[in-house]
Amino acid sequence: MTERFTTGFHPFVIPFLAGMVFVLGVCLIKAVIAVRELDGTDRKKWFLSLLHPNLIVKNTIDIILDCLIHVRLWKRNRLLGFMHSSIAFGWFMIILLGHLQVLMFFPERLGTFYYPIFFDYFIEGGQHTWISRIMDGFLILVLAGISLAIIKRFWSRIFGMRRTTRPTLYNLIGLYSLWAIFPLRFLAEQCARAGDLSVSLWWAYSIALCIFMVVLPFGRYLHIPAEMLLITFRNAGVGITRPHKGMARVQADSCPNCGVCIDACPMNADPANLKDSTVYLTRQFRRGNRERVREISDKCLLCGKCTSVCQVGVDGPRLRILARAARKYNIAPDFSDAGTATVVRAENKVLYFSGCMTALTPKTGRSVESILKKAGIDYEWMDRDGGLCCGRPLHTAGRLKEASQLVRRNEELIIGSGAAVLLVSCPICYREFKENYRLPGIRVVHYADYFCELMDKGLLCFEKSDACYVFHDPCELGRGCGIYETPRKLISKAAGIAEAPKNREESICCGGSLGSLSLDFSRREKITRASLENLYGSKADAIATACPLCLATFSRYSDRPVKDLAQIIDEQTEKI
Amino acid sequence: MTDFGFTLSRSSTLDLQKVDEGRFEQLCRLEKGAAVCIGCGSCSATCPAGSLSGMSVRKILLAVRRGQDIHRMLQCCMLCGKCTMVCPRGINTRHLILSICSIYD
């Protein structure tokens, strides 16, 4: 193996080097901006996390698994997973091994940076080393990935995707240059190995690389470096605290526009909402199109499904809530004198908070009460005759300050009651209590968990009915609070149970969500019907849920009976 | 004045100078639902803030047209959405309320 030229240089490396310098510089600037935008405490946390040995290991492993091998995408869609990981991992290995090869055989050339990229041009007989053979294997792998990408571009259905985004001209330039890089490299190498040292192919290869690197920081390919930063942010525990800034910016930049969230979004049951899923939010964030960001943010149901299917972990609902919070209203609610609600006394008892919505589905409240009586639990009903809202609707509407006024007021009432347990029947309230309340010494529990405990303790005596229910996982209870199993356990004690095709993390929002600000009820029927269709897909003859809003929403359109879990339990239990 | 031990309720005569259709039209542009309210009062009946501040979507809509004060009522709305759920006209009352909050100064 010998060097062909003593100079070790040819002008065709210049486009590559220029692109390289450009992309590194811009990405560095972007990273510095994002880090500077973090809150002071978050920034400190992040810096410290970079020094922490455990987190260094975790960051490295996560970056390899998520950015190179795309494990989460594999789990979701194997073909897509193969496509992405063959390109990312293959390319990474080619770069890594290329440098290793130069380090081993021509260490004095390592500083040129371009030697590994154009190895076969500068080195005679380089193809005979074992490293070269492995690299050729990886190049074939990348080429396979690229061919799949080309097929997907024109025929996305074979990937099981019904809808994908349409790339902009800018992203198309990036896409085509990416497609061109590897075939050009392959051809140039083969020619050089056969002894043909004409430089046109090498020029083309270098220019394709340059174009790709120049468009990278301004299009979807920014996700490659952004995701690495995102992983370190996430592992350091940095949250989204400012609209459009810091973590919000990095999350939006980390979205590769894979489009998986489009088919997942329940709003897309109505074609009018096709352009409002999270992939469009991140895209409009990047473009700085405030008008569209506003529309997309206001429409979303905040059901959280896009986050549960997203392999990058873009938190669409949180991004939207903060975008809403950035808005100015001239009239602000003020609950400082909402002190008329009296403190209920409940020393060491269970305090039951039913929430506003349950007032419209009174059977739920009555059933909870009846079950508590049957089990002989000492309880007080905090808002039987009306009370303050938990604050979640204000919170999701982006009125964070006002929401926290309500939260503080409720905290006083609950702590003042002296209760030991706060029992909640509405998952919307439950999530707010879990996430934003400080109730020292008081256990907050949703009735599904609580009744399951009572059942395990033998305080509830079930009689199984012949009915068969399918359980609809309410978004706030399932994806929101991670409660999936206890409702099913309870139902299977009380009656038969069947599963809908899409369930648990993939459950489809009923469409009634208060999360959406701008969707009228008249425009939600299709969403509700699509959710019902999924439930009809099971062999059950009735629907069970554990959210007053789902119950009310389904009841409008369902042609099968819909019941709240508490009602089912109440009907199938007897006083011991 | 002699105190007879009883009073008349305060006059609620409309001040036509204050009637403000412009505001109302502005509101209708932001939220079309404002125009289709039939004043049934379902929202008033269900509103948990009613006892705190007299809040009611029906009254607010009237007050916007009449140019009466709406601040007091809006101050206690918790955006809980009960009014949306009971409205027979399917009006997105929460969006209506937020829109009102944004057009006044």
Ligand code: SF4
């Ligand atoms: S939160 Fe739900 S409704 Fe909103 S974009 Fe995500 S999937 Fe769609």
Ligand code: SF4
């Ligand atoms: S938000 Fe997530 S699922 Fe949606 S396109 Fe971006 S990466 Fe894909």
Ligand code: SF4
């Ligand atoms: S109503 Fe139920 S299913 Fe719909 S968004 Fe709310 S919690 Fe989720």
Ligand code: SF4
């Ligand atoms: S959203 Fe506001 S106006 Fe409507 S019922 Fe709730 S508190 Fe009353």
Ligand code: SF4
């Ligand atoms: S419930 Fe609807 S239609 Fe009836 S008064 Fe209220 S807003 Fe108007």
